[in-house]
Amino acid sequence: MSDFRTELVAWLEENAPKSLHGTASSPFQGHWGGKSEFPSEDHRLWFERCLARGWTAPNWPKTYGGAELSLEDARVWQEELFKRHLPLPLVGFGLTMIGPILLAAGSEELKAAHLPGIVSGEVRWCQGYSEPGAGSDLASLRTKAVRDGDEFVVNGQKIWTSHADLSDWIFCLVRTNDEGVKQVGITFLLIPMNTPGITIRPIPLISGASPFCEVFFEDVRAPVANVVGQVDQGWKVAKALLAHERTMVGESIAAGGARAPILFTYTLRDHAIDVIGTDENGLRDAAVRDELVRSEMEMAAMKLTLERTKDRIRAGDQPGPESSIFKVVGTELNMRRWELALKIADQDALGWEGDAYSDRNIAMTRQWLRSRGNSIEGGTSEIQRNIIARRVLGLPK
Amino acid sequence: MTLILNEDEQMLADGAKDWADNEHPLSQFRAMRDAGKTWNPGLWRSLIELGYPAMGASLANDGLDLGGQVALIEPLGANLVATPLISAWVSALIDPQGTDLVSGKFSAFAWMEAGARGDRTASALVENGTITGAKQAVWDVDSAKAIVVSALYNGHLGLFRVAKADCTITALHRIDHRDTANVAFDGAPCTRLAGDEALLNTALDRATVALCAEMLGGMTSAMKMLVTYLCERRQFESAIGSFQAVQHRTVDCFIEIELARSTVLGAARDPTPANVSLAKARCSDAYVLLANEAVQFHGGIGVTDEHDIGFHLKRARVCSLTLGSSDWHRRRWAVEHGY
Numbered sequence A: 001m002s003d004f005r006t007e008l009v010a011w012l013e014e015n016a017p018k019s020l021h022g023t024a025s026s027p028f029q030g031h032w033g034g035k036s037e038f039p040s041e042d043h044r045l046w047f048e049r050c051l052a053r054g055w056t057a058p059n060w061p062k063t064y065g066g067a068e069l070s071l072e073d074a075r076v077w078q079e080e081l082f083k084r085h086l087p088l089p090l091v092g093f094g095l096t097m098i099g100p101i102l103l104a105a106g107s108e109e110l111k112a113a114h115l116p117g118i119v120s121g122e123v124r125w126c127q128g129y130s131e132p133g134a135g136s137d138l139a140s141l142r143t144k145a146v147r148d149g150d151e152f153v154v155n156g157q158k159i160w161t162s163h164a165d166l167s168d169w170i171f172c173l174v175r176t177n178d179e180g181v182k183q184v185g186i187t188f189l190l191i192p193m194n195t196p197g198i199t200i201r202p203i204p205l206i207s208g209a210s211p212f213c214e215v216f217f218e219d220v221r222a223p224v225a226n227v228v229g230q231v232d233q234g235w236k237v238a239k240a241l242l243a244h245e246r247t248m249v250g251e252s253i254a255a256g257g258a259r260a261p262i263l264f265t266y267t268l269r270d271h272a273i274d275v276i277g278t279d280e281n282g283l284r285d286a287a288v289r290d291e292l293v294r295s296e297m298e299m300a301a302m303k304l305t306l307e308r309t310k311d312r313i314r315a316g317d318q319p320g321p322e323s324s325i326f327k328v329v330g331t332e333l334n335m336r337r338w339e340l341a342l343k344i345a346d347q348d349a350l351g352w353e354g355d356a357y358s359d360r361n362i363a364m365t366r367q368w369l370r371s372r373g374n375s376i377e378g379g380t381s382e383i384q385r386n387i388i389a390r391r392v393l394g395l396p397k
Numbered sequence B: 001m002t003l004i005l006n007e008d009e010q011m012l013a014d015g016a017k018d019w020a021d022n023e024h025p026l027s028q029f030r031a032m033r034d035a036g037k038t039w040n041p042g043l044w045r046s047l048i049e050l051g052y053p054a055m056g057a058s059l060a061n062d063g064l065d066l067g068g069q070v071a072l073i074e075p076l077g078a079n080l081v082a083t084p085l086i087s088a089w090v091s092a093l094i095d096p097q098g099t100d101l102v103s104g105k106f107s108a109f110a111w112m113e114a115g116a117r118g119d120r121t122a123s124a125l126v127e128n129g130t131i132t133g134a135k136q137a138v139w140d141v142d143s144a145k146a147i148v149v150s151a152l153y154n155g156h157l158g159l160f161r162v163a164k165a166d167c168t169i170t171a172l173h174r175i176d177h178r179d180t181a182n183v184a185f186d187g188a189p190c191t192r193l194a195g196d197e198a199l200l201n202t203a204l205d206r207a208t209v210a211l212c213a214e215m216l217g218g219m220t221s222a223m224k225m226l227v228t229y230l231c232e233r234r235q236f237e238s239a240i241g242s243f244q245a246v247q248h249r250t251v252d253c254f255i256e257i258e259l260a261r262s263t264v265l266g267a268a269r270d271p272t273p274a275n276v277s278l279a280k281a282r283c284s285d286a287y288v289l290l291a292n293e294a295v296q297f298h299g300g301i302g303v304t305d306e307h308d309i310g311f312h313l314k315r316a317r318v319c320s321l322t323l324g325s326s327d328w329h330r331r332r333w334a335v336e337h338g339y
């Protein structure tokens, strides 16, 4: 065992509350920071103990509150947590999206202003990219920012903004210039959500949950100092962030996908065996068995591909647009798996609520409905395939 | 365990690629096929002189390095180089006395029987020092010095060496034009070798990993031919590669190769039955998909003998049904994981 692993295992033994073992299934499970509350006193304890070691942002610089772990040790940290199904002390768009972008492209002032708040979990971020008229064709966005001295005045509307109602800040793409090609003239701007002129309206989903919102901007003032990168040059920053988002989606799904607590350790295999039963040939339904095995083998192949990508990064390669394959494979696989779960459950899969259906079956059905958004959020499957076709394979326009 | 080639392996891979591209472009395979041959002794001799057979088996201290084999075989698979390299490596395991990788001496492995559909069971029988039975589609019989046969002996599976002169050898003419033969034994004298069923499984699993690497080379080469053609060929005043229906299917081909590559490295680093089956199932389906799509997007020229892409279509089909189909390997994976 590496020194770090030995130290970590001993530390977890001492410090990870017993009640939290076995309560998480993926990198999306954990404390979201900001206004969100800790579900229990143990969750708070766990968070605070990790924070004290810099382990809410394990590989970030110590100056901002991280632990400056190497990539290798950061992986060990994740592995040991997942092994125990422990929740991450902290998750969210601050850690996985805007943070890495600021670290790579932000000014010293912006880093000092925002990174510590992310690490400490005080500030939760949301992503203001999509608009009613600008989805896949994101660069056609029209939310306008007009300069007025040291400030921008923002007017327009964002949509599908996940967790906008719970967030403290939004990183936003705004139009600062109408001339020339549409990719030029976009600016990457950070705005506090409590600024006067911002209105938020949650949108209910087919799953019954309401994780995303419309956000309206009416004469919202934000300092020019809040621009990441250069004014009018935000498109490059926006795209770099999307690459982080896509790999993260793949990783999350490989680790089991975000799912309701009641489904954490309940695998598709358990589900099939419970419902269908086995005989001397294995699962009693050969067609389901074949479909299940294909799905499990694809999952195994995707996990190996994520591992191989990490090995390449460690060996000095830069991750490029091929990160889109994780978005495509990960989400489409996840969606097929929930469909298979429903097929296995048969009539029990069709309940919305009520005593006739078990909590687990309801959770499964809701999760299936939620998964339908997987191939849309973060850039649709079709758009990912366009990206791979042009930027990886070099196919002509 | 790392899923990329290490420095030594990368050097082997680069060398093999240079050699294959310079000495054995696809046109060489066509020339061999046109001459009615199934392997090229001169080519095998140059691989022996380069030391490839010995290198693939000597990188690791147990003499069984799969990483080196994968590195060497992939570039050869890309150009459809027909040599008995994999058979020689298998021979080093099952018949060490009958194998000399430095001079290229090896025994062919006759294990599959008619109707077995990938299963490794044997009904060939050894009694009183002689063997009777028949084996199907044995690789590289022509270039081998002797034949190792899996057979029943006192109710157990064992491995036996038989002289080629004592067998009835029927060369097969298959779609991929490789050296393959049916071999029959009718009371042929045989020598018992040390191995048992476990060694047979180990040897076939390792051969499967090497074959997967060959398939990886083949599918990568088919992909390259496909993308080149999509950029060149114009219809409707545009390159056909600009049509989205074509692009998306090509992207799915690329994704399949990426996943296949990970499974091959995974199996090379840790060749458990489950890992090997994961790789073979994936590679079989991926190579066939690549060949099918590449032929489709070449249009009419793709189904002519004049175009090389058809060679991949045929080789993919053979590889996919060799050493267990994807169905066979999915079934084994399922059993290994208790489904």
Ligand SMILES: Cc1cc2nc3c(=O)[nH]c(=O)nc-3n(C[C@H](O)[C@H](O)[C@H](O)COP(=O)(O)OP(=O)(O)OC[C@H]3O[C@@H](n4cnc5c(N)ncnc54)[C@H](O)[C@@H]3O)c2cc1C
Binding pocket: A126, A127, A128, A129, A130, A132, A134, A135, A136, A137, A159, A160, A161, A162, A163, A212, A373, A374, A376, A377, A378, A379, A380, A381, A382, A383, A386
């Ligand atoms: C659960 C969820 C969470 C989200 N969270 C956020 C968030 O936090 N912040 C944020 O900014 N956005 C968020 N989004 C928005 C998401 O990024 C957009 O929905 C997505 O980019 C697609 O845009 P659209 O909905 O306008 O669809 P459209 O762009 O209108 O697409 C409609 C259909 O047309 C297809 N299509 C479009 N263009 C092409 C093309 N060139 N080639 C082939 N097919 C094409 C698409 O693939 C799709 O199938 C979220 C979405 C979901 C579902």
